[in-house]
Amino acid sequence: MIEMTNEEKKYLLSTIRSINDFPKPGIVFRDITTLLNNKDAFNFLMDHLEKRYKSYNLDFITGIESRGFIFGAALASRLRLPFVPIRKPKKLPYITISQKYSLEYGVDEIEIHIDAFSSVKDAKVLLVDDLIATGGTAKASVELINQTNATCVEACFLIDLKDLNGANLVSKLTPLYSILEV
Numbered sequence: 756m757i758e759m760t761n762e763e764k765k766y767l768l769s770t771i772r773s774i775n776d777f778p779k780p781g782i783v784f785r786d787i788t789t790l791l792n793n794k795d796a797f798n799f800l801m802d803h804l805e806k807r808y809k810s811y812n813l814d815f816i817t818g819i820e821s822r823g824f825i826f827g828a829a830l831a832s833r834l835r836l837p838f839v840p841i842r843k844p845k846k847l848p849y850i851t852i853s854q855k856y857s858l859e860y861g862v863d864e865i866e867i868h869i870d871a872f873s874s875v876k877d878a879k880v881l882l883v884d885d886l887i888a889t890g891g892t893a894k895a896s897v898e899l900i901n902q903t904n905a906t907c908v909e910a911c912f913l914i915d916l917k918d919l920n921g922a923n924l925v926s927k928l929t930p931l932y933s934i935l936e937v
Contacts, residue, residue, distance in 0.1 A: 759934055767790065767796060770793045771787055771789060771935075772789040774786055785914055800913070803934070804830050808911075811881065811908060812879060813834065813879050814875040814878040814880065814905075815838070815871070815872055815875070815879075815905070816831035816836050816837070817839045817871075817900060818841065819841045819884040820846070820865075823884035823885060826913065827883035839872070839880075841866070841882075842867075849868050850869045852902055852903070853867075854899040855895070856891040856892060857891060863891075865892065869903070872905040875905075879906055880908065881909055882897060882900065883911050884896075884913075886912055886916060887910075887912045887922055888916045889919050889924075890922065898928070907929045910931045911932045914937060915935070915937070916937060917936050
């Protein structure tokens, strides 16, 4: 499996801005807009993902709203695969299935079109998002993909916020690849 070297990881991490105390005190927000605004860094990242996943024989790429759309759609285009969005409720126009997941104070939900993967029997799907924190949304996304008779073959994240332990939760359901760990 293709992974980045420590030097390559340092380069990518250097293109991501850290903002202290956003959105509230004590949080260090990882702002990927600076990576997206750096054409060399963004293409370097996408080249890496293309090399890693071109031999996976994938049928679909999915991305979690909203930053997962950026990386997932770009990768789908490079691999010449269909892209399927996983969205918040009432954002998709056709019949959907949904998966609820727990938040610190309450419940949230995500949806996918019921026929998202119907064009391929036993579809192999890659899930993509910008980061994994507590893992609730990613876990629900994997469960949602698997409800459609497709298989999530891996979940890919640009950043794993290690202290929040979400990768452990998701890796119980599917293999997980995080490029950067902070």
